[in-house]
Amino acid sequence: MSYVISMLMIIILGTIIGFIGLADAQLELGYYAQSCPKAEEIVQGFVHKHIPNAQSLAAPLLRMQFHDCFVRGCDGSVLLDVTAAGNNDTEKTANPNLTLRGFGFIDGVKSLLEAECPGVVSCADIIALVARDSIWTIGGPWWPVPTGRRDGSISNATEALQNIPPPFSNFSSLQTIFASKGLDLKDLVLLSGAHTIGVAHCPSFSERLYNFSGQGYGQDPSLDSEYAANLKQRKCTTPSDNTTIVEMDPGSFRTFDLSYxxxxxxxxxxxxxxxxxxxxxxxxxxxxxxVNGPLDTFFDEFSQAMVKMGQVEVLTGSAGQIRKRCAFVNQ
Known part of the structure; x- marks a missing residue:
C-alpha cells in the first residue's frame, strides 16, 4: 500500500509541478526550508498522530481551507475570534461557518511551530498543510502545497455570507462565485468532490425535502424520490431538526472515492x-x-484544483502578518 501511495505521489507531483511554476512566484515549495526546516515535518507528524484516531475530522479540516480561501483569499481569516476590542462579527460567526470544526487542531499545530520557530509559519499555511496531510492520511490524494502565505487581519461575517457558496446554490450562482475566485467549471466539479467524505446537518438541505421554495413543490422534484423518502423517514424527520447529521456520500462517507x-x-x-x-x-x-475513468485520474485532477484554489488572493511578501496565535491579530 505504501508503495502504491508513493508512486501516486510521484505521478501527481510530476503532473502538477509545471502548474505550480505558473503560480505566484512568492509562493514556493519548501518556502520554510531555511527559516524553519522542520515546519512541514512537524505539521505532518501532528496530523499523522491524531487523524487516524479522529478520521471524521479530516473532512472539516479540508472544508476549513475552502471557507478560508473563498473569503479574502487564503489568509487564515476564518480562524479569527470575536474580541472585546470590537472585532465581534468575524467569519466564525457567519452561518456557513457555525458548523466548522478543527480550530483546536490548528491551534495545536501552531503551538508546536511557535515553539520550534517563533513568528515564522503563518496560520494560513498551516490550514493548507493540515488539509492536505489530513486527506492523505485517510487514504485520499496527496498534492504539493507551495507555502509563503501571510495572515490577514480582517475577518467579516458579512463577507463570509457573500462569498462562501451556500448548499442551496443554483448553477448560475456557483459559476459566478467560483469565477470571481479565478476558478472555472472544472474546478467547481472537482472541488465539489470533497463531498465524498463528511457529514451535513439537516438545515443545509431540509428545504429540498419539505419546502422547495419558489417552485410550487413541497419536495425538490430533481431529488430522487426514494432517497428523499429515506431522508425524511430515517434522518431529518421534521423540517425543524437542527441536530441530526447525514452522510454526504451514504455508505462511503469515510472514503475518498468516486461514489459522490x-x-x-x-x-x-x-x-x-x-x-x-x-x-x-x-x-x-x-x-x-x-465516473468512467480510474480513481487515479480523480485524485490527480482534484490535486490540481486544490493547488489552484490554495493560491486564491494570497498575501505574500510584506503584506499581512504572521500571527502568534491564530485566533487573534498581533497587537
Whole structure:
C-alpha cells in the first residue's frame, strides 16, 4: 500500500509541478526550508498522530481551507475570534461557518511551530498543510502545497455570507462565485468532490425535502424520490431538526472515492448545489468523465484544483502578518 501511495505521489507531483511554476512566484515549495526546516515535518507528524484516531475530522479540516480561501483569499481569516476590542462579527460567526470544526487542531499545530520557530509559519499555511496531510492520511490524494502565505487581519461575517457558496446554490450562482475566485467549471466539479467524505446537518438541505421554495413543490422534484423518502423517514424527520447529521456520500462517507459523482448521476446529491452540477452540459460531462475513468485520474485532477484554489488572493511578501496565535491579530 505504501508503495502504491508513493508512486501516486510521484505521478501527481510530476503532473502538477509545471502548474505550480505558473503560480505566484512568492509562493514556493519548501518556502520554510531555511527559516524553519522542520515546519512541514512537524505539521505532518501532528496530523499523522491524531487523524487516524479522529478520521471524521479530516473532512472539516479540508472544508476549513475552502471557507478560508473563498473569503479574502487564503489568509487564515476564518480562524479569527470575536474580541472585546470590537472585532465581534468575524467569519466564525457567519452561518456557513457555525458548523466548522478543527480550530483546536490548528491551534495545536501552531503551538508546536511557535515553539520550534517563533513568528515564522503563518496560520494560513498551516490550514493548507493540515488539509492536505489530513486527506492523505485517510487514504485520499496527496498534492504539493507551495507555502509563503501571510495572515490577514480582517475577518467579516458579512463577507463570509457573500462569498462562501451556500448548499442551496443554483448553477448560475456557483459559476459566478467560483469565477470571481479565478476558478472555472472544472474546478467547481472537482472541488465539489470533497463531498465524498463528511457529514451535513439537516438545515443545509431540509428545504429540498419539505419546502422547495419558489417552485410550487413541497419536495425538490430533481431529488430522487426514494432517497428523499429515506431522508425524511430515517434522518431529518421534521423540517425543524437542527441536530441530526447525514452522510454526504451514504455508505462511503469515510472514503475518498468516486461514489459522490456516481450518486449525482442517480439524482442523489444531498445539497441543491450538488444537484446543480448536473444542470450544465459542461459540468455533467466532467462528472461522467470522472465516473468512467480510474480513481487515479480523480485524485490527480482534484490535486490540481486544490493547488489552484490554495493560491486564491494570497498575501505574500510584506503584506499581512504572521500571527502568534491564530485566533487573534498581533497587537
Amino acid at each position: 459523482y456516481k450518486l449525482l448521476l442517480k439524482r442523489r446529491g444531498l445539497f441543491q448545489s450538488d444537484a446543480a452540477l448536473t444542470k450544465s452540459s459542461t459540468t455533467l460531462s466532467y462528472i461522467k468523465q470522472l
